[in-house]
Amino acid sequence: MEEMVNVYFYGKKYTVPAALTIQTAMEYAGYTLKRGVGCRHGFCGACATIYRIKGKNELKTGLACTTQVQEGMYITQIPYFPTDKRTYDINDLKANQQVMMELYPEIYSCIGCNACTKACPQSLKTMQYIAYAQRGDLKKCAEESFDCIMCGTCSVRCPAGISHPMVGLLARRLNGKYIEPEAKHLTKRVEEINNGDFDAAMAEMMAKPIDEVKDLYNNREIEK
């Protein structure tokens, strides 16, 4: 017999196989999911979930698609949370501390409770990346927040009403665009292409009889 556990979706009890994730257990119980589901493999952040194990005080957070069910889990999903994204023209911004002060001033109200870090299903140092943003260290903020899947769980728990994933995203875009050094070989190649430098060789390749192309392919040299 398959091992079963009792779980509670929005307070209602269901008996489900113990090997399932919260997401597949909901489907086992008969839910057709429309909200709170996306990639199903931990990449999209659609499935933020809060649960408490019966008899325990601690409120836990996780992704429904990657968290296995346990006996006595009381589960609620947070398919949407009103995080507050500010809009901007990335071309008008400068990569400095001022940017954060203007777009996300609430980060300076952080009380250092660390609830965001504790809530993060990606085990990110969320409070730390907010601290980097406060200091205007955008590169560090970008690095520390890189694995963020924007599930919003941290924001649900934040007493200061900070929209952490939006802060991290801004830092990463600024870092990628302005702080990281330019890839000169890329700029050069785009110029060469626009200049038509490869047009003749491409036309020649496309005009070759198929057997010749096959020969070229099968005998092409592969970079070590």
Next chain:
Amino acid sequence: MYAPYNDSMMESVKKVEATRAARMATEPRRLTADEKDDLLSKFHPDYNNDSFDEIKVGPNKGQRAPIELAKMLHSTSRLVTDKVDLNKIDYDVDVLVIGGGGAGSSCAIEAHNAGANVMIVTKLRIGDANTMMAEGGIQAADKENDSPVQHYLDCFGGGHFAARPELVKRLVTEAPDAIKWLNELGVEFDKDTDGTMVTTHGGGTSRKRMHAAKDYSGAEIMRTLRDEVINLGIPVIEFTSAVELIKDDKGQVAGAVLLNMETGDYMVAKAKTVVIATGGAGRMHYNGFPTSNHYGATADGLVLGYRAGAPLLYQDSIQYHPTGAVYPSQILGALVTEKVRSVGAQLVNANGEAYIHPLETRDVNASGVIRECREGRGVDAPGGVQGVWLDTPMIEILGGEGTIEKRIPAMFRMYMNYGIDMRKVPILIYPTLHYQNGGLEINGDGFTNAIPNLLVAGEAAGGIHGTNRLMGNSLLDVIVFGRNAGKKAAAKYKEVTLGSLNIDHVASYDKELKDAGLETGEVSPMLLPKYARHER
């Protein structure tokens, strides 16, 4: 203990460990063209005729399609019974983009920047798409020893010379500009301290041209594009699917009938140009395979385009990614990025043999895994599944301690979540349904030939990759053809005058189904997979 593997699995792990040093000293041989053909014809699921059905109606009548896709093509439109008033127009735009993934978002950004009034509809949220889940990277020939022509050869040959040359040309020629565009939007590619892109091989590449953002490449691209769409103020109608295209009396595409996924209400979107960017079909579970795809990958765009008269191309060519997770069961089918092999892991069978070069093309490597398992050299795992090893500890030996956490953190996290430390023990894999190589047929500019002003971009389009796609050419394709569709649609709509709207094609297609005696008992497009278990 580095993994919750059972005794028989651990037995095999010991063999893998015993041969590791010797395996690392030699690179497995590449197969010849004939050996590859032989392996494919014996083991690739595309060669298993039992998993295909004949298409009985429409432009591809007489050709084959996966059983599950044929069934959707043979099923009834919602609008045969449900009535919609086409005179009550809810949205009126220049460019209607169906799908909010990488292709749809790039398309909308370019169309907006070219001055068009553009709107995105998407049945889940913007960004809920296979783009978000692409891990490994994106190809572009931007290094000194590389060129778009070399990229063309790799792509065209890897796709068995079946791709449409003019599409491959666009893909490879516009690749460097796609990377530059993304980088300028703020996408953080892996770079050296001097700005040089860190590039690696993928299966079937002859030059190291795989650009990545760790193993969150697609997520990094998608979240940036989504942010830009929002910044530009482009309307995004979420939880709203397109269920049929609308045409006008001249036979031009004229919009789409939309369905609010939450309330069940229909709406009418009128548009001078329409872009189908609905993505793939992994959730159809062709051949009974698990899938690496996101929840919404149900071939909707193929069905509604086909019903309106747009032909498919290579609808019978499916990509099984060689390395899907097969153990533990919670991650069955999840993608184990090809990058794991790019950075050094070999494919190793139960006896500890590196039976193939890890960077053969995907179809070849998938066939290889299936062969090993069928011929008794696979590893049995709990739950009645089989697989071969991906020898991940090699990565740490080759690249130094910490390489796994630095280069493939998502994989490390996915396995650690279930107590498997891939730095210390190999992981078990089996092919997973990953990509539809074919799709709706498009011309070199991204338009369908059959229906004026209808474009297709991203995974829903066919012909770019022939009958096998290379790693890193799909993220590339969604950006290149997404942007292209946006620019082309924005140029086109200005010339379009629409007549009166109709969905007559829905009734005539239904008549064809009836005449052919087809009654599947289902409606299509599918929109959401049927995972809810109702029978007790």
